[in-house]
Amino acid sequence: MLLTSTAIRNLKPKPKQYMKPDGQGLWLFVMPNGKKYWRFNYRFSGKRNIISFGVYPEVSLAQAREKREETRKLIANGTDPSKARKDEKAKRDGANTFEAVAREWIENNKGAWAERHTESLTKRLERNVFPSLGKRPVSEIDAQELLRVLREIEGRGVIETAHRCKQVCGQVFRYAVATGRASHDPSTSLRGALKPVKSVNFAAITEPDQIAGLLLAIDGYQGSIVVVSALRLAPLVFVRPGELRHAEWSEINLDGAMWTIPGGKMKGNRDHMVPLSRQAVEILRGLHSYTGSGRYVFPSIRTSARAISENTVNAALRKLGYSTEEMTGHGFRSMASTRLNEQGYEGDHIEMQLAHVERSKVRGAYNRAKYLPQRIRMMQDWADYLDTLKAGGGKLIPLRKSGEA
Numbered sequence: 001m002l003l004t005s006t007a008i009r010n011l012k013p014k015p016k017q018y019m020k021p022d023g024q025g026l027w028l029f030v031m032p033n034g035k036k037y038w039r040f041n042y043r044f045s046g047k048r049n050i051i052s053f054g055v056y057p058e059v060s061l062a063q064a065r066e067k068r069e070e071t072r073k074l075i076a077n078g079t080d081p082s083k084a085r086k087d088e089k090a091k092r093d094g095a096n097t098f099e100a101v102a103r104e105w106i107e108n109n110k111g112a113w114a115e116r117h118t119e120s121l122t123k124r125l126e127r128n129v130f131p132s133l134g135k136r137p138v139s140e141i142d143a144q145e146l147l148r149v150l151r152e153i154e155g156r157g158v159i160e161t162a163h164r165c166k167q168v169c170g171q172v173f174r175y176a177v178a179t180g181r182a183s184h185d186p187s188t189s190l191r192g193a194l195k196p197v198k199s200v201n202f203a204a205i206t207e208p209d210q211i212a213g214l215l216l217a218i219d220g221y222q223g224s225i226v227v228v229s230a231l232r233l234a235p236l237v238f239v240r241p242g243e244l245r246h247a248e249w250s251e252i253n254l255d256g257a258m259w260t261i262p263g264g265k266m267k268g269n270r271d272h273m274v275p276l277s278r279q280a281v282e283i284l285r286g287l288h289s290y291t292g293s294g295r296y297v298f299p300s301i302r303t304s305a306r307a308i309s310e311n312t313v314n315a316a317l318r319k320l321g322y323s324t325e326e327m328t329g330h331g332f333r334s335m336a337s338t339r340l341n342e343q344g345y346e347g348d349h350i351e352m353q354l355a356h357v358e359r360s361k362v363r364g365a366y367n368r369a370k371y372l373p374q375r376i377r378m379m380q381d382w383a384d385y386l387d388t389l390k391a392g393g394g395k396l397i398p399l400r401k402s403g404e405a
Contacts, residue, residue, distance in 0.1 A: 026068045035055065096139065270368065
């Protein structure tokens with residue numbers, strides 16, 4: 001006899017559980033405590049199985065019957081309902097792991113970030129966080145578990161990386177909270193838990209005699225033409241190391257002596273124009289016959305599909321005998337900034353060429369060509385000055401501005 005809603009309401013508990021059938025495998029279990037559970041009994045591949053349809057009255061008689069029909073259709077189509085449920089749960093859980101949430105957050109935000117920032121952030125998570133937390137449900141990670149992972153990073157001696165990972169994890173957790181997959185951000189409880197980061201400036205050579213020695217050493221460097229060219233170009237353009245190594249031929253106009261870096265590669269996410277001196281154009285023309293058919297100006301020796309690694313220029317400087325406390329790839333920026341400022345060039349022109357752009361909206365819209373004529377002259381003056389230093393052995397020679405006698 002089929003069940004009715006009235007009959008179900010009138011079912012009373014007994015000392016032992018009992019069940020009432022509704023036909024075609026659907027049963028209502030009545031427990032000693034008065035609770036009533038829907039169960040579906042079925043056979044698949046010769047084996048008997050039972051799955052739950054929920055609790056009455058949260059799941060009504062009509063809803064239980066609807067679930068029964070949906071399940072019977074799965075069986076008729078050759079699908080085990082129990083396995084289908086497990087697969088669906090695994091799919092849901094997979095979308096809620098820390099790694100899945102983190103990659104979704106990155107995908108949602110990468111349009112507003114510089115390309116190299118997205119790449120760096122992703123690699124930082126892949127190397128330091130995903131191996132330990134990637135498969136964990138984001139809602140189950142607590143402050144102690146996160147701290148253990150950060151302590152492991154800290155234990156490798158990379159204190160700054162540990163702090164950056166904590167910051168990024170916090171952003172991922174807050175995104176998980178916003179999208180309903182976590183209730184809180186455990187990183188907020190870790191304030192002061194990590195060792196403080198010691199502030200370290202990028203090592204740079206700024207004295208004329210030392211600059212001359214470095215340039216002469218670079219000219220004598222024994223290595224691939226790609227690395228030699230990167231070393232020789234670095235002081236002439238003084239862009240950030242990541243911007244230099246990711247340079248693409250499509251961005252460079254040799255006839256117009258201009259390199260335009262797309263905003264996606266820049267720290268400020270805005271296009272940047274780098275005037276090329278005669279010396280810089282000469283270096284690039286010489287390199288073009290070797291790498292000009294590919295995408296990158298400075299391709300990796302292993303594959304032209306990637307640029308040289310972030311350590312290539314620094315490794316070459318080490319090979320030349322310069323320690324990390326003496327000179328770095330980033331130091332070419334400080335070198336140019338120091339000398340140009342001391343020679344009296346306009347600070348705004350230097351800062352614009354360094355891509356240190358005022359972000360305040362009060363200063364007006366960003367213009368990549370601002371001070372361009374002055375910057376073109378300044379970049380040629382700088383290249384000529386470096387040549388003069390090399391020729392004079394580093395003697396203190398004034399940086400002669402264009403148009404001066």
